[in-house]
Amino acid sequence: MSSLIVMRSTPYGNTNAKDALDVALTLAAFEQEPALLYEGRGVLQLLLSSQMDTPFKHLGKILSALPMYDIEHIYIDKDSLTECGIDAKQLQNLPVQCRLLDATQVSDLFQQHQHVMVF
Amino acid sequence: MNPLSYCLVVRCGPNQQSQALSAFEFARELLAQGHRLERVFFYQQGVLTASSLRTPAQGELNITHQWQQLQEQHPFGLDVCIAAALQNGIVDENESQRYQLHSHNLASGFELAGLGQLASATATCDRVITFGANV
Numbered sequence: 001m002s003s004l005i006v007m008r009s010t011p012y013g014n015t016n017a018k019d020a021l022d023v024a025l026t027l028a029a030f031e032q033e034p035a036l037l038y039e040g041r042g043v044l045q046l047l048l049s050s051q052m053d054t055p056f057k058h059l060g061k062i063l064s065a066l067p068m069y070d071i072e073h074i075y076i077d078k079d080s081l082t083e084c085g086i087d088a089k090q091l092q093n094l095p096v097q098c099r100l101l102d103a104t105q106v107s108d109l110f111q112q113h114q115h116v117m118v119f
Numbered sequence: 120m121n122p123l124s125y126c127l128v129v130r131c132g133p134n135q136q137s138q139a140l141s142a143f144e145f146a147r148e149l150l151a152q153g154h155r156l157e158r159v160f161f162y163q164q165g166v167l168t169a170s171s172l173r174t175p176a177q178g179e180l181n182i183t184h185q186w187q188q189l190q191e192q193h194p195f196g197l198d199v200c201i202a203a204a205l206q207n208g209i210v211d212e213n214e215s216q217r218y219q220l221h222s223h224n225l226a227s228g229f230e231l232a233g234l235g236q237l238a239s240a241t242a243t244c245d246r247v248i249t250f251g252a253n254v
Contacts, residue, residue, distance in 0.1 A: 003241050014253060019163055022202070026234035032242060115247045117128070 131251020158196030
């Protein structure tokens with residue numbers, strides 16, 4: 001009975017990134033162990049050091065809270081990184097551990113979850 | 120046919136007409152086919168659907184009224200995310216008093232709820248269907 005939350009939006013273009021993390025944190029608080037997948041332009045959310053000060057809550061702060069909520073299944077679509085011109089080395093300082101997946105593994109991930117919510 | 124339990128998540132505003140309407144029509148149809156609708160959860164811009172002050176132009180569909188009428192026929196939860204509601208100026212009497220606002224506008228039949236209601240729906244419903252995801 002697990003949920004996969006797919007992060008597909010740019011970090012601050014709308015509230016999707018934050019709203020998705022709010023859903024993830026709530027599911028975790030209800031002990032449902034949600035998984036997160038960053039794909040498409042959603043991988044830009046992971047470039048934390050390039051995000052300027054905004055009047056909104058910095059996504060890095062929320063990301064660092066994920067381990068406290070036992071959210072440990074965090075995945076990144078490898079092809080999306082390439083498409084956005086991001087080198088995996090740029091993600092070394094993330095406050096959470098993420099696993100890089102190829103296209104087949106991403107497809108398996110969708111199969112493994114009962115509910116999928118795309119943000 | 121095995122009846123399934125559904126939770127719908129509405130994330131678009133009431134004026135994103137085709138998406139807002141799709142959500143409503145999907146709800147009406149699944150009930151007509153004998154499935155169970157546990158709750159509709161309004162999130163992000165979807166919370167604007169719950170304003171009792173919406174006044175569409177004459178001759179246009181009022182989606183707020185449509186949800187209210189459907190809920191009168193088939194009891195299901197019309198849950199409005201409280202955090203998104205407050206950000207978008209949708210308040211009930213309690214919140215109006217708590218924040219010392221001069222009025223309240225949550226349409227009858229709708230209830231302010233936490234994201235926990237969505238979490239409980241993902242735990243118990245066979246299907247969770249999202250409408251109006253702006254990605």
